[in-house]
Amino acid sequence: MPRIVKFSLIIIAVYCLLKIPGVFFTRPIPASVLSVYLLFAVVATLLAMTATGEGATGFIEPIASLFADPSKRAARNIVLVIVPIAAAWIAYAALRPDDAPPPIVRSIHPAPPAAFTAYGRTIELASLTNPYRASEKENPSQFRAAVDEGAEIYFKNCFYCHGAKLDGAGHYARGLSPSPVPFRGTDTIAQLQESYVFWRVAKGGPGLPREGGPWLSAMPAWEDALTEDEAWKVVTFIYDYTGNRPRSWAK
Amino acid sequence: MLLLLLCISSVPVLTPSSAFAGDAVSQAGTGSAPAYMPAPRLKAEDYPKAGGVNPRLAVWFAAQMHLWFAAFVLAVPVFVLIIECVGVYTGDVRYDGLAYEFLRVSLTAYSITALTGAALLVSLVVFYPAVMSYLVSIFGSTMLLYALLFFVESGALYVYYYGWRAMTGPWKKAHVGVGLLLNAAGTSLMFIANAWVTFMMTPAGVDARGVFDGNVWHAVNNHLWNPMNLHRFIANVAYGGSIVGAYAAYMFLSSKTGEERGHYDWMGYTASIIAICGLLPLPFAGYWLTAEIYSYSQQMGINLMGGVLAWLFIIQAAVIGALFLAANYYLWCGMQRGAFAARYNGYIKYIAFVLAVSFMVWFTPHTPLLAPAEAAALGGQFHPWLAPLGLMPAKNTAVNVMIIFTFLSFLLYRRSNRAPAVKWADSGKAAQAAIFCAAIVNIVVAGVYYGYFTNTVYKVASSVIQVASTLFVIIACSVIERLIHRGAKEAGAYKWGAMPDGSQYALILIAVSFTWLMGLMGFVRSAIRQHWHVYSIMRDNSPDAFTPTVAYAARVVSIGTVVFLAIILFIFWLAQLGRRRDE
Numbered sequence: 153m154p155r156i157v158k159f160s161l162i163i164i165a166v167y168c169l170l171k172i173p174g175v176f177f178t179r180p181i182p183a184s185v186l187s188v189y190l191l192f193a194v195v196a197t198l199l200a201m202t203a204t205g206e207g208a209t210g211f212i213e214p215i216a217s218l219f220a221d222p223s224k225r226a227a228r229n230i231v232l233v234i235v236p237i238a239a240a241w242i243a244y245a246a247l248r249p250d251d252a253p254p255p256i257v258r259s260i261h262p263a264p265p266a267a268f269t270a271y272g273r274t275i276e277l278a279s280l281t282n283p284y285r286a287s288e289k290e291n292p293s294q295f296r297a298a299v300d301e302g303a304e305i306y307f308k309n310c311f312y313c314h315g316a317k318l319d320g321a322g323h324y325a326r327g328l329s330p331s332p333v334p335f336r337g338t339d340t341i342a343q344l345q346e347s348y349v350f351w352r353v354a355k356g357g358p359g360l361p362r363e364g365g366p367w368l369s370a371m372p373a374w375e376d377a378l379t380e381d382e383a384w385k386v387v388t389f390i391y392d393y394t395g396n397r398p399r400s401w402a403k
Numbered sequence: 404m405l406l407l408l409l410c411i412s413s414v415p416v417l418t419p420s421s422a423f424a425g426d427a428v429s430q431a432g433t434g435s436a437p438a439y440m441p442a443p444r445l446k447a448e449d450y451p452k453a454g455g456v457n458p459r460l461a462v463w464f465a466a467q468m469h470l471w472f473a474a475f476v477l478a479v480p481v482f483v484l485i486i487e488c489v490g491v492y493t494g495d496v497r498y499d500g501l502a503y504e505f506l507r508v509s510l511t512a513y514s515i516t517a518l519t520g521a522a523l524l525v526s527l528v529v530f531y532p533a534v535m536s537y538l539v540s541i542f543g544s545t546m547l548l549y550a551l552l553f554f555v556e557s558g559a560l561y562v563y564y565y566g567w568r569a570m571t572g573p574w575k576k577a578h579v580g581v582g583l584l585l586n587a588a589g590t591s592l593m594f595i596a597n598a599w600v601t602f603m604m605t606p607a608g609v610d611a612r613g614v615f616d617g618n619v620w621h622a623v624n625n626h627l628w629n630p631m632n633l634h635r636f637i638a639n640v641a642y643g644g645s646i647v648g649a650y651a652a653y654m655f656l657s658s659k660t661g662e663e664r665g666h667y668d669w670m671g672y673t674a675s676i677i678a679i680c681g682l683l684p685l686p687f688a689g690y691w692l693t694a695e696i697y698s699y700s701q702q703m704g705i706n707l708m709g710g711v712l713a714w715l716f717i718i719q720a721a722v723i724g725a726l727f728l729a730a731n732y733y734l735w736c737g738m739q740r741g742a743f744a745a746r747y748n749g750y751i752k753y754i755a756f757v758l759a760v761s762f763m764v765w766f767t768p769h770t771p772l773l774a775p776a777e778a779a780a781l782g783g784q785f786h787p788w789l790a791p792l793g794l795m796p797a798k799n800t801a802v803n804v805m806i807i808f809t810f811l812s813f814l815l816y817r818r819s820n821r822a823p824a825v826k827w828a829d830s831g832k833a834a835q836a837a838i839f840c841a842a843i844v845n846i847v848v849a850g851v852y853y854g855y856f857t858n859t860v861y862k863v864a865s866s867v868i869q870v871a872s873t874l875f876v877i878i879a880c881s882v883i884e885r886l887i888h889r890g891a892k893e894a895g896a897y898k899w900g901a902m903p904d905g906s907q908y909a910l911i912l913i914a915v916s917f918t919w920l921m922g923l924m925g926f927v928r929s930a931i932r933q934h935w936h937v938y939s940i941m942r943d944n945s946p947d948a949f950t951p952t953v954a955y956a957a958r959v960v961s962i963g964t965v966v967f968l969a970i971i972l973f974i975f976w977l978a979q980l981g982r983r984r985d986e
């Protein structure tokens with residue numbers, strides 16, 4: 153099989169593989185990611201196939217002969233028609249007017265301030281700790297009580313957006329952009345310190361830093377509705393329910 | 404450097420009478436000790452305007468150009484000295500000639516480094532006099548030492564270069580000694596400048612108001628100083644190797660004779676091996692630097708890799724992908740120089756596959772750029788399957804695997820022209836295969852288990868296991884390789900010059916990628932200070948005290964890259980002229 157055909161088949165196979173999550177599982181790989189994956193696949197395949205002199209020749213020769221060999225005139229003409237049309241279609245598809253708003257480059261982790269004001273005082277984030285965390289080992293019944301109270305507070309206030317399963321799929325979630333953060337999995341609150349999560353709960357969207365905006369977050373500033381103690385209980389609950397451990401420093 | 408002295412002397416040093424009368428702070432218990440002022444609170448009028456030039460852009464551009472040239476000219480003498488020593492040890496004069504040619508390439512760049520350094524200094528003094536004034540009040544003594552070391556470095560460089568042909572025979576050791584002095588002075592210069600830069604990020608030796616405690620060592624030995632020293636030293640060696648490799652490629656492609664092609668092929672090979680040797684440990688040094696940034700300030704850390712600047716890390720991932728692919732491609736092409744290449748060509752596709760998959764993991768963002776329809780389909784900001792790949796454990800796993808496979812490419816290259824002579828060669832190869840497999844399993848398990856199924860303390864610590872596994876593979880397999888090839892006969896000489904032209908473009912791509920990468924990451928490192936001249940101590944109140952958009956930053960760095968590479972091309976041309984004159 154000519155190398156260029158083999159190359160084309162490999163790239164088509166990779167493309168089909170990358171489309172499977174979207175076509176069969178409604179979990180499409182975003183176009184921005186898919187295009188770079190494909191680029192890596194094209195480059196790696198191309199390099200592997202042309203690393204030897206024989207490979208390079210075998211790859212380039214059919215292309216060169218297509219343009220130099222008089223006997224391939226028909227094939228050449230077909231290629232010279234198809235390639236510009238394909239390029240024109242790609243350019244048109246990329247530029248044609250569309251009703252959909254363009255994707256927004258967002259930063260997901262707002263940088264926390266060194267200190268913030270809430271509950272009538274200035275709170276240093278570096279030294280802020282969850283008052284119930286120590287009781288997890290020292291006084292488990294007190295810890296369980298805090299978790300239970302946190303659950304009640306969560307289901308009275310937070311679950312409408314963050315969901316009954318804490319998966320970010322609450323009743324209002326579909327109406328919000330950006331969507332509410334899921335707490336399940338190991339890639340959101342498991343990566344954050346509790347002090348950070350407390351800051352987010354207390355200050356919400358209005359307390360986000362100026363840099364990295366526009367945040368467009370619908371998260372309320374819960375310092376207006378929850379007491380400091382209630383906010384900590386909610387934080388304790390969401391870690392406990394999802395089985396995540398808060399980020400901490402090595403001792 | 405006279406300019407440096409003049410500029411330092413012209414910067415108004417903060418004294419009680421000149422800036423903050425009544426606010427002077429004496430050192431406790433030392434009545435006669437000098438008084439130091441708090442960091443000034445600047446106003447718009449403290450930032451002079453000149454000639455309609457954007458101050459931040461001017462300083463940014465000058466600093467970037469200076470850093471690129473400085474990295475190059477500091478690195479080249481490091482490996483020139485090593486190559487010269489190899490020549491002395493083996494008695495092979497080719498190494499001596501190669502080292503001399505490397506040094507010649509960097510000589511013109513040395514002058515340009517001084518010029519861009521002067522441009523940076525002037526732009527800082529003109530546009531940010533108050534900032535310079537504060538820094539001079541703390542680092543004045545180190546700046547004078549810097550100037551002195553620059554004289555030492557310049558003198559050593561000229562003696563080293565112009566004395567190359569004269570200092571032979573019994574003088575050769577003295578010549579090596581001059582090379583040692585040159586490197587000691589150059590590296591010290593970089594360490595001093597690093598202290599100024601890192602102080603601006605993680606100030607030490609000052610209190611919360613910026614009042615200096617009077618001990619310069621405290622300010623120098625700040626939180627990021629050592630991680631930065633290590634990272635820049637290794638990166639410089641990799642970068643210097645890549646630029647000289649690009650020179651060799653340029654000369655290879657413009658060679659007229661087979662002999663010339665052979666010479667520059669060998670030169671490019673040596674340079675690329677230096678670059679790859681620097682490239683392999685670089686992610687580890689970068690990880691240490693980043694971990695220290697996080698440990699100093701969660702705010703800076705999140706800005707760096709979780710906030711808006713994280714998008715530049717996505718670009719970085721793609722560029723590093725290009726770097727590793729180009730380096731591997733060069734090694735695969737290089738295998739064809741040897742007689743036994745055909746035995747190993749079949750492995751190339753598997754290595755390419757692993758590299759491509761690793762780069763996909765390395766690149767995958769935690770929060771991808773989503774079109775509204777995609778966001779609706781996914782029901783949120785994260786892709787449920789790909790989001791875990793956006794976290795550091797996945798990145799660490801991918802980068803360690805790709806380093807191991809790059810090392811495998813190197814091993815295959817080394818075997819392409821020789822066959823083992825010892826009886827236990829098969830056992831040795833089996834041991835190597837076992838080490839490779841065990842290390843990869845260890846890296847993947849450590850990354851997946853500790854990264855996703857334990858708390859974050861273990862997650863960060865697991866990177867140490869991964870790095871140790873990778874280093875063990877490199878060291879253990881190198882030792883075994885050396886032992887099983889002891890006394891091995893080579894299947895004829897390497898066919899130097901028998902490289903496809905494409906391999907040379909790979910060398911040029913490595914240099915371009917390095918340059919662009921340094922510019923982008925240099926901006927990110929500096930930008931995490933945000934609106935601070937000295938983080939949390941001295942606020943930037945100029946009109947430019949905002950983080951530019953990612954697109955703007957990328958444009959500035961890209962234009963800088965093009966300008967730098969154009970000058971480098973000019974230097975290559977000059978070096979070519981010098982070589983013809985010598986011949």
